[in-house]
Amino acid sequence: MESKKTILYVDTSVIGGYYDEEFSSETRHLLDNLFEANFFIMFSSVTEDELLNAPNQVQQLLSKIPDELKIRVELSREAVQLADAYISAKVVGKTSREDCLHIALATIYNADVLVSWNFKHIVNIFRIKGYNSVNLKLGYKAIDIRSLKELINYEEQ
Numbered sequence: 001m002e003s004k005k006t007i008l009y010v011d012t013s014v015i016g017g018y019y020d021e022e023f024s025s026e027t028r029h030l031l032d033n034l035f036e037a038n039f040f041i042m043f044s045s046v047t048e049d050e051l052l053n054a055p056n057q058v059q060q061l062l063s064k065i066p067d068e069l070k071i072r073v074e075l076s077r078e079a080v081q082l083a084d085a086y087i088s089a090k091v092v093g094k095t096s097r098e099d100c101l102h103i104a105l106a107t108i109y110n111a112d113v114l115v116s117w118n119f120k121h122i123v124n125i126f127r128i129k130g131y132n133s134v135n136l137k138l139g140y141k142a143i144d145i146r147s148l149k150e151l152i153n154y155e156e157q
C-alpha cells in the first residue's frame with residue numbers, strides 16, 4: 001500500500017531560509033531531499049508576490065522545485081475573509097495580514113502542515129491556538145503549524 005504524500009504549505013520565510021545562515025541547514029535538507037521525503041510543497045500567489053522583493057536567488061528557488069512536487073494555490077475571497085477573521089479575533093494585528101493569508105490558504109486548501117520560520121506571528125503556540133480557535137468556530141479544520149526543525153527525521157541523518 002502506497003502512503004499518501006504529506007502536503008507542506010511553505011510560507012515565504014521557508015523559501016528565504018534556504019539562503020539564510022540561521023535556517024539554511026533544515027531548509028536545504030527538506031528541499032534538496034523532496035523526492036525521498038514524501039512531501040508535496042504547497043505555495044500560493046501570496047508567496048510569489050512576497051518573493052518579488054527578495055534577492056534573485058531566493059526568487060528563483062521555487063522554479064528549481066520539480067513541478068510534480070509543487071502545488072500552487074490562488075488567493076481567494078474565502079481566504080481573505082478567513083485571514084480577516086484572524087485579525088478581527090486579535091490573534092495578530094493588521095500588520096500581519098500576509099501571515100494570516102498564508103494560514104488561511106493552508107487551511108482552505110487542506111495542507112497537512114504549514115511550515116514557517118516566523119516564530120513571532122506564525123510558529124507560536126499562543127497564535128496557533130488563536131488561529132485554530134477561529135478555524136474551528138468557522139467550520140474549518142485545525143491547521144498543524146510547525147518549524148522545519150520539527151519535520152526533520154534526525155535518525156536518517
